[in-house]
Amino acid sequence: MSCTILAIESSCDETSAAVISDGKILNNIVATQSVHEKYGGVVPELASRAHQQHLIPVVAEALRTSGVSKKDLTAVAFTRGPGLMGALLVGGSFAKAFAYALNIPLIEVNHMEAHVLAHFIEKPYPEFPFICLTVSGGHTQLVLVKNHLNMEVLGETSDDAVGEAFDKIAKILGLPYPGGPHLDRLAGKGNPKAYSFPLSDMKGLAFSFSGIKTAVLYFLKENIKQEPDFIATHLEDICASVQFTLVKMLMQKLVKASREHQILEVAIAGGVSANSGLRNTLKEAALENDWQIYLPKLEYCTDNAAMVAMAAHYKYRAGIFCDLDISPLAKMKIGYHG
Incomplete structure (x- = not known):
């Protein structure tokens, strides 16, 4: 047709x-x-x-x-x-x-x-079923993709999205809007092990990113007391350590989902999938876990x-159309069609 x-x-x-x-x-x-x-x-x-x-x-x-x-x-x-x-x-x-x-x-x-489904714009296409980590400024989800029109959310954030955490921390650091890409660029020049930030401990495949924003804020306040120019002097290391922590939180759940569902086809999607730290870490994890991974083009x-x-x-x-009186849904969920 x-x-x-x-x-x-x-x-x-x-x-x-x-x-x-x-x-x-x-x-x-x-x-x-x-x-x-x-x-x-x-x-x-x-x-x-x-x-x-x-x-x-x-x-x-x-x-x-x-x-x-x-x-x-x-x-x-x-x-x-x-x-x-x-x-x-x-x-x-x-x-x-x-x-x-x-x-x-x-x-x-x-x-x-x-x-x-952006993964089906250009080859190679993921094979069904696959797990997709969708990460953006508004969402963080692990999605089991059974076919083009059948998806199930396995786990998602209970509070903030990871993209929001990137942007809010970047704003605290005084970086321009949108802050996520600037933080990513600076992180590439820093030491990811310079500072330690707490990992969220959510059950199952759930995420939480509100805690790290608070942790970073208090960390900066304490260090600025002792060194007023702390952020400017250590900006690259701070960005690298923050990014390392956020990516680690994402990867822990992605690995867990892959093992629980015995799926080796793994993809990422959404605005944060452009993050170089996430993309590089995913490539390393693919070698360790025998994954076939799919990274969308930046555009x-x-x-x-x-x-x-x-x-x-x-x-x-599939012949799935809608009526002209259909209304927008600000909190529309994956798998809902009505």
Whole structure:
């Protein structure tokens, strides 16, 4: 069944559109929102307004560069959730109007499932079943992927996401927004064993990252008392030690999940999957545990419409569409379709 789909992503602070034709991504247009930089974090209302400004030009560029006209489209897809409610409303409303005007089907996509399915944009593809560690500013989950449309969350964070921990600690250290990539860059120059921070001790496959933020804050306060320029003098070692601890917390649970479910196909996805410390540690763990690992291209780690388009492709093939009155779900869970 031939299909050409326009996909829209607007869950947070990236406005993105992509076109997919018979499973092949034709483009992936992304407009970033620099308005948040001076606030040190995403401001939901400003994100919604920026989506309104960017969406029409981004969609027009996606259609133009793909060589696909509106009449060639067989469906329109959009991120239903999870995400910022206002941002989701902008993208969802646009997608509904576009589908209605063209009288073509509408497809809702789970943002976190889309991150997982980014692994099917380009070969090599993971073999089912596989375990995917999805890590971002809003989520930290271990997902058992049984097929393209059947996923189960094995464990997730009980409080903060690991991406939030990276960004908040980076902010404490005085790094620019977004802080995670800056912390990663500095960590590459430091000693990961310079300082020790506590690991969370959650049962099963659950994560917790609120404690390390507090631990780092008190650690800095105590050392600044003795050495006022402590952060500036030891910044690279601090970043390396923080990153080492956060990555170790992720890897402990990933190894545990792989052994419990006897699965050697392992992938990572989401914004934090671009972190060099995590990627390098995963490669080392693959040798120790005989894993076949899958690392997404950097352009498919952060929020983008190509992954939404790929998820929509599989839903289209399965005949899974939604009504025009469907509402966004800010806390949409993996495995929920309704």
